[in-house]
Amino acid sequence: MSVVDDVTDTPGWPVLRRWPRESAARAVLITLLVCTICSALIATVVSVLQPYREQNRALERTQRIRELVAGVPxxxxxxxxxxxxxxxxxxxxxxxxxxxxxxxxxxxxxxxxxxxxxxxxxxxxxxxxxxxxxxxxxxxxxxxxxxxxxxxxxxxxxxxxxxxxxxxxxxxxxxxxxxxxxxxxxxxxxxxxxxxxxxxxxxxxxxxxxxxxxxxxxxxxxxxxxxxxxxxxxxxxxxxxxxxxxxxxxxxxxxxxxxxxxxxxxxxxxxxxxxxxx
Ligand SMILES: Cc1cc2nc3c(=O)[nH]c(=O)nc-3n(C[C@H](O)[C@H](O)[C@H](O)COP(=O)(O)O)c2cc1C
Structure with missing residues (x-):
């Protein structure tokens, strides 16, 4: 199969089609894309969970204070x-x-x-x-x-x-x-x-x-x-x-x-x- 065929057959965004499947630039680009998407996902999850984490920390603190008070005769x-x-x-x-x-x-x-x-x-x-x-x-x-x-x-x-x-x-x-x-x-x-x-x-x-x-x-x-x-x-x-x-x-x-x-x-x-x- 020719390089041209390979490029043409590549599914995905047009920008990826510019590089042959085995090219280093394509691998770097895909890696970068995956990393960016993953970081965006992680950042979203962290920010969505932040209020819950704070709520949990406050609950934990209240519980510790209760235990402390109960433990102080x-x-x-x-x-x-x-x-x-x-x-x-x-x-x-x-x-x-x-x-x-x-x-x-x-x-x-x-x-x-x-x-x-x-x-x-x-x-x-x-x-x-x-x-x-x-x-x-x-x-x-x-x-x-x-x-x-x-x-x-x-x-x-x-x-x-x-x-x-x-x-x-x-x-x-x-x-x-x-x-x-x-x-x-x-x-x-x-x-x-x-x-x-x-x-x-x-x-x-x-x-x-x-x-x-x-x-x-x-x-x-x-x-x-x-x-x-x-x-x-x-x-x-x-x-x-x-x-x-x-x-x-x-x-x-x-x-x-x-x-x-x-x-x-x-x-x-x-x-x-x-x-x-x-
Ligand atoms: C067996 C015994 C136990 C005592 N226990 C106490 C006590 O716990 N606290 C205290 O101040 N005086 C205690 N005392 C009395 C003191 O020796 C002291 O007489 C008293 O503090 C003086 O108090 P008053 O002026 O109210 O009588 C005790 C005396 C005896 C004989």
């Missing part, structure tokens, strides 16, 4: 049913008060970090109000948003009680000063005495208490005995627990430590500054 208790609210775990660098990106909150082990000198600081006795010896550099906080506005800020807190370390969460109102709740999920205090920090009747006294007085002084406190019903202290104090004065002192100290300069103080200040508050 006491947190669901404080935050309550989320309804339309959105709960966002964030990792915070305590020294600077800034958010840390690129660290998965679910993988951050604050207790292990606090034991490791590479990821924690030693607290000299004068600064160690909570009696914890070392403080991890990073901490996971939980922010609850509703309609895009911060509704609740949940901070992990811990410190020495009477015979054990008390681990809990402090929930603050969006004003970053009014307590919305305090829960302890782990401790080894004496049942019936120090363990009364878990008693819902004692716990419910915290809601509405203010961390600071109008001059900015840190006043939050477990009273010795009954908290006053009126007067300046009433806004900051809850009842002491009978027979567990030392546990109460531990709670006061750990709260003041964690909202103070070596705890979440720089973070709270940064949030206030960003809102334009002094």
């Amino acid at each position: 006491g947190l669901e208790d404080l935050v309550g049913p989320l309804g339309s609210a959105r709960l966002e775990p964030r990792v915070v660098d305590l020294a600077s008060g800034s958010y840390v990106e690129g660290v998965d909150p679910a993988l951050l082990d604050a207790r292990a970090a606090a034991r490791d000198p590479a990821s924690s600081i030693a607290l000299p006795p004068g600064r160690d109000l909570a009696g914890i010896g070392r403080r991890a550099n990073l901490a996971t906080v939980f922010e609850v948003f509703e309609n895009g506005e911060l509704r609740l800020l949940v901070l992990p807190v811990h410190g020495a009680g009477y015979v054990s370390t008390l681990y809990g969460y402090l929930a603050l109102d969006a004003d970053l000063d009014t307590v919305r709740g305090l829960s302890f999920h782990e401790h080894g205090e004496t049942p019936g005495l120090g363990s009364e920090i878990e008693n819902p009747r004692w716990r419910e006294q915290w809601s509405g208490k203010r961390l600071r007085d109008p001059s900015g002084e840190l006043r939050i406190e477990v009273a010795r005995g009954r908290a006053p019903a009126s007067g300046e202290d009433a806004a900051h104090q809850v009842d002491g627990i009978t027979g567990a004065t030392r546990t109460g002192i531990g709670v006061t100290r750990l709260l003041r430590f964690w909202v103070g300069p070596d705890g979440f103080g720089p973070f709270l200040e940064r949030l206030r500054r960003e809102r334009g508050e002094p």
Whole structure:
């Protein structure tokens, strides 16, 4: 068969007929055409699937957050049913008060970090109000948003009680000063005495208490005995627990430590500054 016949017989676009079946130019052209068509197809598929991928990522993230919340004892208790609210775990660098990106909150082990000198600081006795010896550099906080506005800020807190370390969460109102709740999920205090920090009747006294007085002084406190019903202290104090004065002192100290300069103080200040508050 002649080359001319071969070319004439070639099916397809007229442009392909210009080259004989075995020519290199024809092979390159066909390869280019196939590649272009395939890339266009792939690009179309990718762009069509993009919204689904984003939706899946968002679902995956919500699921991970749900698992994280369910895995944090006491947190669901404080935050309550989320309804339309959105709960966002964030990792915070305590020294600077800034958010840390690129660290998965679910993988951050604050207790292990606090034991490791590479990821924690030693607290000299004068600064160690909570009696914890070392403080991890990073901490996971939980922010609850509703309609895009911060509704609740949940901070992990811990410190020495009477015979054990008390681990809990402090929930603050969006004003970053009014307590919305305090829960302890782990401790080894004496049942019936120090363990009364878990008693819902004692716990419910915290809601509405203010961390600071109008001059900015840190006043939050477990009273010795009954908290006053009126007067300046009433806004900051809850009842002491009978027979567990030392546990109460531990709670006061750990709260003041964690909202103070070596705890979440720089973070709270940064949030206030960003809102334009002094
Ligand atoms: C067996 C035993 C267990 C105790 N457990 C606690 C406790 O969990 N928390 C606490 O503050 N005090 C506890 N105490 C009491 C403290 O020794 C201390 O007397 C108490 O904190 C003083 O509180 P009060 O002034 O309210 O009596 C315990 C005492 C005993 C004998």
